Amino acid sequence: MNGRYLWVWTLVLGLVTHSASVNRMVSLPPSERSVSRPLRQSEDPVTPEGDFGGGERDLEEPLNERDALRRVLEEKEELLSRIGMLERANRELTLANSVIASTPSDEKIGNTRPADCADHFVMGAKTSGIYEIYPFTCLCGEPLRVYCDMETDGGGWTVFMARQPGDIPLGFNRSWSEYRSGFGDASGEFWLGNVHLHAMTSSREYALRMDAHLSSGDVKFGAWGSFRVSTEANRFRLSLSSYSAESTTRSNCLPNVNGLLFTTYDRDNDETTGNCAVTEGGGFWHYRCNNLIHPTASRSEGLTSSCFNNQQDTAVFLQLKIRPVICESFVKTIFLNANKCHSCP
Ligand SMILES: [Ca+2]
Incomplete structure (x- = not known):
């Protein structure tokens, strides 16, 4: 006890x-x-x-x-x-x-290394920056370099996609193989890699968060309580649900992507006759080439959407990040210092 x-x-x-x-x-x-x-005051009169x-x-x-x-x-x-x-x-x-x-513990599976940024956070890291993580299915692999957001909404977020200003924009019009393994640098623009997203989200329950800094100066975020990426054999099918009412975007920026397969210019898995990755650029879980926000669109076309505000606005900084879902409020307070609990089974 x-x-x-x-x-x-x-x-x-x-x-x-x-x-x-x-x-x-x-x-x-x-x-x-x-x-x-009630206990009486010493100056109270004595009663018979x-x-x-x-x-x-x-x-x-x-x-x-x-x-x-x-x-x-x-x-x-x-x-x-x-x-x-x-x-x-x-x-x-x-x-x-x-x-x-x-919760799958490192000790149970012989891995004493942090599996994500939340593990780093629990181990005492409180500063945002580059960290090495070891997703559970990569016990014998090299560590992944990721950017950990240790401040937003309590911290512990593993950033898996980043778009931000830079002298030389990183091209996101990449092949299936590149989106599979990841590309770019965690300190700037990058995509973690679909196979790693699958490894992480099949080991723990994760929530998704999107942070956007807009050209208008506004800062917005969207949050979803459940995020999971399936295997490559299942073409990295996305499961996304439980859009949070706490989101500050005008609407759900990813309203129709649940259940979609990943599409790149060389792997057409969308539901249109054409290929959205060819017409829209980048790779993503495309919904009929008209996603409200296309996070991997080319920089020149702008990360523009009407889901941020009441009018079209452009994100000059955009991050997609995940964190384990913890429903017990006191556990979440202890481990992640967040205020709210997202949906859980
Ligand atoms: Ca198609």
Whole structure:
């Protein structure tokens, strides 16, 4: 039993003991009962023995036996209510511990290295920057260099796509193979790689966040409670759901991409007769070539969308990032310091 349980159960046992004493008191003959009263101030006048009142009590009628019994019963009900609250709290702690226990731990799979930026955060890293991660299915592989956002909404975010101003724009009109393995540099513009996104999101439940700095000066974000990328054999099918009402964009910038396959100029998996990656540039989970936002569009065409504000606006800085979903609020507070819990199964 850990210290937290011990604390809770100490309180529970204390209240049970108190409740038992109340029960005993109710069963006593009236002459042997006493009525609890507030502690008195030292300057309170001394009242004659046998008088229920004195001081402020003078304003009240002495408790008769029925009132005394009612008060005892009310106190008993309150105690039982508090015991119920503590029991519920204990069940929540038990559930929270099971969440921790069921999370694939590095030790269980022989990997003592951080699998994502949330692991780095838990291990004490609180500064945004470049970190090395080891997704669970890459135990024998080289570490991945990623940018970790350790500040936004509590931190712990692994950035898997970044678009930002630079002297030489990184071209995003890349092949299936390049989107598969990733390209660019984590310190600037880059795509982590679909095979790595699959490795990560098949090991833990992840939430998605999109941060956009706009040419108008506004800063907007969209959030989704569930993000998962399937295998390459399944053409990196995307599962995206639970759009968050906390998002500050005007609308859901990715409203129709759930269930879509990934498309590049050399792998046409979209549902149109043509190839959206050819006509729109970049690689993405294309929905009929008219996604509200196309994060991998060419810089010259601009990352323009009407989903940010009430009018067309252009993102000059855009990040897509993921973080493990943790539903137990106290666990999330401990580990990620976030305020809200997204949807969970
Ligand atoms: Ca097509």
